[in-house]
Each structure stands twice: as C-alpha cells, then as structure tokens.
Amino acid sequence: MAAVVECGGDTNTKEKHMSLKKALSVASPLTLRIVAECSVTKARACDLILPHGGVITPVFMPVGTQGTMKGITSDQLEGLGCQICLGNTYHLGMRPGPELISKANGLHGFMKWKRNLLTDSGGFQMVSLVELSEVTEEGVKFKSPYDGKEILLSPEESISIQNCLGSDIMMQLDDVVSSTVTGPRVEEAMHRSIRWLDRCIAANQNPDKQNLFAIIQGGLNAELRKTCLDEMTKRDVPGFAIGGLSGGEEKDDFWQMVTLSTDHLPREKPRYLMGVGYAVDLVVCVALGCDMFDCVFPTRTARFGSALVPWGSLQLRQKQFAKDFQPIDPNCHCPTCKTEDDLLPELDNDIIFFPQVIKPLSLQLTLMHSVRQSIIEDRFPEFVRTFMKRMFPSPDQYPGWAVDALASVNVTLD
Numbered sequence: 001m002a003a004v005v006e007c008g009g010d011t012n013t014k015e016k017h018m019s020l021k022k023a024l025s026v027a028s029p030l031t032l033r034i035v036a037e038c039s040v041t042k043a044r045a046c047d048l049i050l051p052h053g054g055v056i057t058p059v060f061m062p063v064g065t066q067g068t069m070k071g072i073t074s075d076q077l078e079g080l081g082c083q084i085c086l087g088n089t090y091h092l093g094m095r096p097g098p099e100l101i102s103k104a105n106g107l108h109g110f111m112k113w114k115r116n117l118l119t120d121s122g123g124f125q126m127v128s129l130v131e132l133s134e135v136t137e138e139g140v141k142f143k144s145p146y147d148g149k150e151i152l153l154s155p156e157e158s159i160s161i162q163n164c165l166g167s168d169i170m171m172q173l174d175d176v177v178s179s180t181v182t183g184p185r186v187e188e189a190m191h192r193s194i195r196w197l198d199r200c201i202a203a204n205q206n207p208d209k210q211n212l213f214a215i216i217q218g219g220l221n222a223e224l225r226k227t228c229l230d231e232m233t234k235r236d237v238p239g240f241a242i243g244g245l246s247g248g249e250e251k252d253d254f255w256q257m258v259t260l261s262t263d264h265l266p267r268e269k270p271r272y273l274m275g276v277g278y279a280v281d282l283v284v285c286v287a288l289g290c291d292m293f294d295c296v297f298p299t300r301t302a303r304f305g306s307a308l309v310p311w312g313s314l315q316l317r318q319k320q321f322a323k324d325f326q327p328i329d330p331n332c333h334c335p336t337c338k339t340e341d342d343l344l345p346e347l348d349n350d351i352i353f354f355p356q357v358i359k360p361l362s363l364q365l366t367l368m369h370s371v372r373q374s375i376i377e378d379r380f381p382e383f384v385r386t387f388m389k390r391m392f393p394s395p396d397q398y399p400g401w402a403v404d405a406l407a408s409v410n411v412t413l414d
Contacts, residue, residue: 026207028238029168032270036376041409042262042289045375048270050168051209052108052116055083057270057291058371060282060364061118062299066091067101067111069299072358074113080362081369083115084168086294089161090122090153094146098164106166118294119167121158121200123176123215123243124275135175137192155199159212163205171241172200174215179247179254186219193217194231201235211238213272216261219244220253229264239270242290246275251401255288259408262289279310279367283387284405286371287380298360310363310390381411388413 031049038044048055062069062077063086069077077085087107092098096110104110107117126133126140134141139154158173173196175189197214204212214232218225232240242261245254258273265271270291276282277295285293374383384406392398395414403413 028207028211029209030211030238030270032239032268034267036378038287038375038380039378040381041287041406041411042259043286043371043375043380044289044291045372046270046291048291050084050116050211052114052168053083055116056369056372058282058286058368058375059084059292060277060368061086061292061294062361062364063088063294063296064111066095067107069361071299072361074111076358077361078113078115080358081365082361084118085113085115087111087117087119087165087167088122088124089119089158089165089171090125090142092119092165093122093153093157093161094144094151098161102164106164108166116168117165118169119162119165119171121162121171121173121215122153123158123171123174126176135192137195139173155196156203159200159203160205163210167210169211169213169239170200170204171213172197172215174217174243176217176244177219179219179245179249181219182221186221187224190217190219190224190228194228197232197235197237201237213237213239213241213270215241215243215274216265217244218257220249220257222257222260225257225260226264229261233264233266237269239272240265241272241274243274245273246281246295251399252404255284255401255405255408258285258290259288259405265289277364279364280388280391280399280402282364282367283371283384284402286375287384287406287409287411298364310367384411385414 029051031047033047033049035045035047043058046057048057048059061084062082067087069085092101092107101107101110107119108114111117122140125142126135132143132145139152139157142151142153143149144151153173155173159170162170172193174193175196177185177189193215200212204210214235214237216225216228216232218228242258245257262271271289272292272294273285273290275295276285276290276293277297282293371380371383374380388398388402398413406413
C-alpha cells in the first residue's frame, strides 16, 4: 500500500494516522473483474462483486434519494434488472434518521431491497442547499429545511450515518463547489476533500462490509484535478468517483475533465461518474472509460409527463397523445409499453405514481446492457455510430462536444 501523504496543512495526530492505516489494511468487500476492453476506445465491461450480489458494468444507477423511487416499488425495480440503486445520507440522516433505519436492519430492510445500495455522503447538498449551509474545516453546517435547526455534517458523522444505513458503497464527504465556480475556492475545496477522505477512512467502522469510495475534485482546472488524482489514488480505497461536474459547466470542459480523470485512475478499480444520466452523455462517457453513473433525470422527467425513448423524448401531456392508446415504443418490452395503454391521466404534478416512471428506467438499464454487449463483442465504435444516428436526424445536429470527445478516443462519426 502506498504511503498516505498529508495535504494542504493537515494536522492529523499519530493516532489518527494509525487508525487510517488500519482501515486501509482491511481487505475491501469488493471485487472488480474486467471482462472486456474496447480495442479502440477506453470503454470496458466489468463484473463488480459487492456484498449484495454482482453488478455488471457499465451501469446506470437509479436514484432513490429518501429510500424510495417515487412511482415505482422495489419489486418493480428489481424486475427491471436493476442491480444497484442510490440513497442520500443527508436526507435519510435528517428523516427518518439513522436510528430508525438501523432498527429496520439498515436501508436494505427499510426499502425491502435485496440488491446493492450506494449512499451519497451529503456533499452535493453544499451546492443544492448552498443558502442553508456553511463549510468549515470541521464539516458542513446546515440549517434543516424541515425545522430550521442547525446541524453539523462532518466526515465522521457522514460515515457514521452510512454505517447505520449499511450501504454496500459509501461515498466520502467531499467539499463540493459548483462546477461554474473558479478561483481560490476550488483549490481550497480540492485540498479539503483529500483531508476529509482520510477522516472518512479512519471513521469507517465496517471496512470489511462496506466499501468507501473517494471523490475526485478540482473543478475545471486540470492541474488541480491532477493533484487530487495523485493524492487520492495513494489511498488504496475500493473505488473512485469523478465529482464536481454535471453542474452547468460547458460540455467541452466537462468531457475533458472526465477523460483526464480516467487516464489517471487505477485500471483495477471501479470508476463512478457522478450525476450523469442523459443517454448521449452515458454513451460518450463509457467511451472515455467510466463504469458507473447516476442521475435523477429519468425518473424526475417521467413524473412530469415526459417519456424517454431511444430517439429522444415524448411529451405525453401534449394533446396529440390525449387519446392515443398505442405503446410509447412498440419495440420496447418494458411493463409500461407492454400494456398497450399509455394514456397519461390528467393529474397534478404532485401526483407521483405513473406507470411512465418504469419506462425511462427500463430504457437506461437496457441501453447500458446494449453498450456492455457491444464492448464484449468488440463492436462498440459501431454501436456508438448507430446510436448517434438514431438520436439525431442528421450528422450536423450531433453535439460538437460529443464529436470531439469521441474523436479523442478514435471514434469518428459519419
């Protein structure tokens, strides 16, 4: 194991270093087997073995922020072939709280979910709830959006909650700033994320049962991100996430930070690109070497009446679909399309149960299976070209960033 290097003025005591080294010495409950690698791009297909079963990658992970996906049951989600989904430490820690979830035998029992779970650390709420938060070296002080009380989410508290949740993959608490922020704050957040990673490693009470992933920060600054990569990969954690992107930055900047990260991440560890869920983004970022993805986009979009299809999306609340009983996609075999009755009721937006929620999840999961199969059969570049032709009516409509990103890994589009 590589030596752990102090960064950015860390004042950890000898006792904390010993705890950190002990935590890193425990064999992680994760195995990654690379099944196939594309001979042209950086795409790869892997088998990821976790405590609650296997996960085949590339994989899209649906987001159940508060222990549920609105509009779909755990049984339905499992029926779609989902092998891993997400929960959020901040929201679950606020309510119902770790004590109650522990009594339910962890988040798996609380959700009645038999497969794997990944929990985000709460770091993203530094951006999404920026008006309610204050970042210090100790942690993040939040004003609860529920009752206004002040709480401190420290690296130790984040891991303590995640230990109670019992997730198969835990994320470190990182110092997250918007991807559009520049200047000294980005460097401060990057160095602090490294220090907080060490505190998270030392705080993990279940290193033999729960995997802790590091999160690479550095904004859109290549040098800062490279520094973060160099430091965090010295910690022999089970996996790595690429964070701080998909927050409104230019796509040209986005893909360059993604490929920079995968160029320097260990080949034998899973690579998780956080917050990515658009179909084009998924396919391009698989080509750039990413294994795991998550996003609220598919389910949130469906709840507001938009159906994702292989060629884009359909706005089902439009009048043209008001009396249309045909399947959304006649070539799809998901439960929604098989009913041959896809009328969307005239309901308010706060009504959360729609059969249409199943459709985008099925589409994303099926897309990832197709991508994987093309990698195994070493025809991924061909798959990409066919995919882009189906998504866009003509080549001149291809997003320029996607064309450039694919060209960087030797895929030219017709």
